[in-house]
Amino acid sequence: MVKTKGKTTTGSRLFDVINIVILLLLVLACLYPVWYVFVASFSESSSITANAGKLLWPKGFSLTAYTNAFKHPLIVSGYKNILFILIFSLPLNMLLTLLCAFFMSSQKIMFKKAIVSFFMFTMFFSGGLIPSYLNQRELGLYNNLWALIIPGALSLYNAIICRSAIDAIPDSLIESAYMDGANDFTILFKIITPLIKPTLAVLLLYYGVGHWNGWFSASIYIKDRNLLPIQNVLRAVLLANDQSLNQGASSLDSVNTFAETIKYSAIVISTLPILCIYPFLQKYFIKGVMIGAVKG
Incomplete structure (x- = not known):
């Protein structure tokens, strides 16, 4: 982080914020497929087949799979x-x-x-x-x-x-x-x-x-x-x-x-x-x- 006379500049703060946001988005993009597979494995097969959107929690928790x-x-x-x-x-x-x-x-x-x-x-x-x-x-x-x-x-x-x-x-x-x-x-x-x-x-x-x-x-x-x-x-x-x-x-x-x-x-x-x-x-x-x- 760039500092001038002991203070953080506005440009460096903005740079850090942009970096953090981009890295968080990359982390979410990498982790969501893993989470989707894990959650889907505990869902009912009929619910997974009918689901066409995002999946954050198991649909009809089941260990049948x-x-x-x-x-x-x-x-x-x-x-x-x-x-x-x-x-x-x-x-x-x-x-x-x-x-x-x-x-x-x-x-x-x-x-x-x-x-x-x-x-x-x-x-x-x-x-x-x-x-x-x-x-x-x-x-x-x-x-x-x-x-x-x-x-x-x-x-x-x-x-x-x-x-x-x-x-x-x-x-x-x-x-x-x-x-x-x-x-x-x-x-x-x-x-x-x-x-x-x-x-x-x-x-x-x-x-x-x-x-x-x-x-x-x-x-x-x-x-x-x-x-x-x-x-x-x-x-x-x-x-x-x-x-x-x-x-x-x-x-x-x-x-x-x-x-x-x-x-x-x-x-x-x-x-x-x-x-x-x-x-x-x-x-x-x-x-x-x-x-x-x-x-x-």
Whole structure:
């Protein structure tokens, strides 16, 4: 805020007011769709279908949408599948990221520049979708949840962020550990890892959100609908055009009515868990990302 002789000028006050109004409008524009979906999920489906305007409170409070959603077999299996993916993929993601970052930050390694250049090459060039599909099928990963875990086990972008955090650790600390007889694994897991926890927390969230929101790979490599993750199930519910997927609609008047009933509740069910995690890791965001941005 601009001050002249200890007083706030009229122009600066007007500037602040305009900024506050614009930011409030942006906040409302971003939050209202979220609030609409949340409120609609607790409303009666007939009221939501007939409603054509804004929605601030539930119309005819009802939990039928959530009851129908959890009765849908694919939503339950979708949750089981995504939990399976997270349980096995996140430890693998973090382990490979740490190992790759430690290698790239290590000194006196033969052909290091050539190997790192090869790593970088994979960030800009790939074989494409068809070769990847054929490779997955030949490896026996087609129609298998491991097809969603193994190919994306390491993100080089995240490894570079982790390497930058490791580079911020004083070299004297690592050298003294070597002089005391510590090996590479001891240094990595007992010295480096505790010192870069904020960065690891951010990377863990990056990987977790990526797996939770990922749907494209499953739509390519997964054929059995009982193996679909929750986001693919949500996509089918929102599109409401897959007759075979909506087999749970037999107790309702039509497939469209069923899809309309669980559409909003399915959105809440699929997004609420990941939203609940953000507040616990928010404090690590700024510190973790800034550590990774100090060095290239």
